[in-house]
Amino acid sequence: MERSETMANKKTFSLKGILHFLNSRKVAPYVFVSPFIVSFLVLYLYPMIQAIVMSFQQVLPGQTTFIGTHNYQRILNPTFFQALGNTATYVFFTVIILVMIPIVLSVFLNSKSLYFKNFFRASLFIPALTSVIVAGIIFRMMFGESENSFVNELLGLVGMEPVQWRYGAGTGMFLMVLLASWRWIGVNILYFLAGLQNVSEELYEAADIDGASAWQKFLFVTMPALKPVIIFVATITIINGFRMFEESFVFWENSSPGNIGLTIVGYIYREGIQQNDMGFGAAIGVVLMLIIFVVSMLQLKFFGAFKKED
Amino acid sequence: MKHWSIFGGAMLSLVYLAGCGGGSGDGSGSEGSEEGGEGEADxxxxxxxxxxxxxxxxxxxxxxxxxxxxxxxxxxxxxxxxxxxxxxxxxxxxxxxxxxxxxxxxxxxxxxxxxxxxxxxxxxxxxxxxxxxxxxxxxxxxxxxxxxxxxxxxxxxxxxxxxxxxxxGATVMYYNTDIMEEAGVDIDEIVTWDDYVEAGEQVVENTDSMMTTVEVDEHFSFWPLISQRGSDYFNDEGDLTLADDTNVDTLQFLSDMVNEDEVAEVTPGGFHHSEEYYGYMNDGGAASLMMPTWYMGRFIDYMPDLEGKMEIRPLPVWEEGGNRTAGMGxxxxxxxxxxxxxxxxxxxxxxxxxxxxxxxxxxxxxxxxxxxxxxWDDEAMDEPNPYYDYFDDDIFDTLLDLNGEIEALNITPDLPDVQSEIHTNVLNSAVRQQNQDPEEALKQAEEAVRSGQTEE
Incomplete structure (x- = not known):
């Protein structure tokens, strides 16, 4: 009896000890961040290192050999540049559209004189809840090549010829940008709306006293206050733009006419997975990573994100 | 955006796993994600x-x-x-x-x-x-x-x-006899591809249909034709010969049928397995179709209105005594x-x-x-089945006749690369957009495949 009591005591003591250890000021922070550290190491760092190693290899079943920089030498081919060009164009348009339009819309949605505010907010946000694939299939049908497709019928009403949307470089890019814009505008509005809540009323009051017009208030009060949000939204739009895959996949799967829908990630998928050339795919992935890194850095520097706040 | 939600998901599952503690939670978690990654079978x-x-x-x-x-x-x-x-x-x-x-x-x-x-x-x-x-x-x-x-x-x-x-996979010609009769063409008179194009002109003139369709998103118009002529993407040694004279000439022929002679049009939907095409063909959009014999099943499944109207014949030849088929797919x-x-x-x-x-x-x-x-000449092959009901009864007589005229295809590790060039660039720019002539398009594709070739 006595014995078991002491054992129980011992047990609670050691349990207490562990809890105490975990709760101590020095250890607790690490305990709380450990899930993220572990997931970073296992899910990000390890695959990244593995990909870099693989980019110097030819990976075939049972025959993995180091082939030096051969994979990298092969990258500079016309298809890669076309993929890069497509992706860059896509990034350019999505960044412009997904920063400008949400700012304007969020200012409207934030305005006191707007009726049905919640209805508009909700309806602009709903597209973000759908899957790209599902929405993309609907888009594909709406923009079908036959004259009976929804959009071509609208064009017919105003006397225009039906368009083969999925077969021209320009219209193809338009479809991808349109799909991405439709889907992400609501989310970005949310970011900007949150940013707008932090703009101090006093600044607007002061501007009113100085006799500023609505446009001047937008330009000199609202915009500077939104700057951190703009930087954030632009950065993630750039990164997501370079990683884009689904928007192209839903329209053409993996082979678009004349590669008009080929993105860098699509190219990685095609070469690495479909054509079983993992080393080459990994090399493209490493190059893509460098591109994203450089572009993001340039953009952050350009916006002055590295300067210390005054 | 996307990566935030993924990150959030990872975060939640980690918190959940940490909450569960122990190996069992861990195991079920990873098993679940593995299944998700592989996807469910249809x-x-x-x-x-x-x-x-x-x-x-x-x-x-x-x-x-x-x-x-x-x-x-x-x-x-x-x-x-x-x-x-x-x-x-x-x-x-x-x-x-x-x-x-x-x-x-x-x-x-x-x-x-x-x-x-x-x-x-x-x-x-x-x-x-x-x-x-x-x-x-x-x-x-x-x-x-x-x-x-x-x-x-x-x-x-x-x-x-x-x-x-x-x-x-013997490639054959499927003729819609209704349209052919309306146009006044006897399909047994079509022997060479020249005859075929001529018959096509008659069809276009006398009916509302086109003679045939050309695939631009898939290879079932181009590959069988070059194989029929004894050519291929690669030669017997496995070297890339995509832009050789026969192939250029064949691609020119396909492009001419669509753009010069105007007896054919680009396949609705881009290839002969698209929903758009099934509807188009079922409504009598084209008078004939070149596809392998295994395509019969698609007729039965997707083009019910053509039952009893379709007849199967060997392909027209390029020159006298040439092959009348090609093994495809x-x-x-x-x-x-x-x-x-x-x-x-x-x-x-x-x-x-x-x-x-x-x-x-x-x-x-x-x-x-x-x-x-x-x-092929076994008695059991003559037993009635849906294919005989839909098409004519002499399918295997036709095939027996063709035995020996099938060229092997040369398969190399670069085939997927070539196919991808054919599907995306070659046919599209030479036949649909016409912004390149066949030789340019094939040369460029050859170049692209070469630059992507792995070290041997």
């Missing part, structure tokens, strides 16, 4: 489940139709070999997904099924490196003389036969090296695909022209 069918102590074999395919042949085979096998029955679990996946999963599982050394179907365009990927498939030579060699050998060569490497074919069934029962799996596959009964079943179940040509 359909799973277990064949022969009533037999007890049966050895279970798994089989992946991308075409639900194909299972029919194994249903029949398992049934016969289990009757014949009562002492070692088989239970076949057949799983159907979308083709891309199936190929990617199979490639990755063979690459990583686990997760592959016992048997799988591999489509010809993808097959070359599986012959790279140390081949992870079982050689079927011991079963193939004894019967090879009865077979259309070229159909085995395409799935072989270094004298090892890996893939067991479903069909010869195809799928090889393989046994992977991850099977625990290699002998049983191979024997069963041979039983299903290399036996006389198996080959007759290929026709009766699937409407395929079986690789074993010695059964």
């Amino acid at each position: 359909e799973v069918e277990v064949i022969g489940e009533d037999s007890e102590d049966a050895t279970e074999l798994t089989f992946w395919t991308f075409n639900e139709q194909h299972i029919g042949i194994y249903e029949d085979a398992v049934e016969r096998w289990n009757e014949e070999y009562e002492d070692r029955p088989i239970k076949l679990q057949a799983e159907v996946y979308p083709i891309e997904q199936m190929n990617n999963n199979l490639l990755l599982s063979l690459q990583s050394g686990s997760g592959a099924p016992d048997m799988a179907d591999i489509e010809i365009s993808y097959f070359a990927n599986f012959l790279e490196g140390d081949v992870q498939l079982e050689s079927m030579n011991e079963h193939v060699e004894p019967v090879l003389d009865d077979m259309v050998e070229e159909r085995f060569d395409i799935y072989s490497k270094d004298d090892n036969y890996y893939g067991m074919p479903y069909h010869v 195809g799928t090889g069934t393989v046994v992977t090296n991850q099977t625990e029962e290699p002998e049983l799996a191979k024997e069963f596959l041979a039983y299903a695909k290399l036996s006389e009964e198996g080959n007759i079943a290929l026709w009766q179940e699937l409407g395929f022209d079986p690789p074993m040509y010695t059964v």
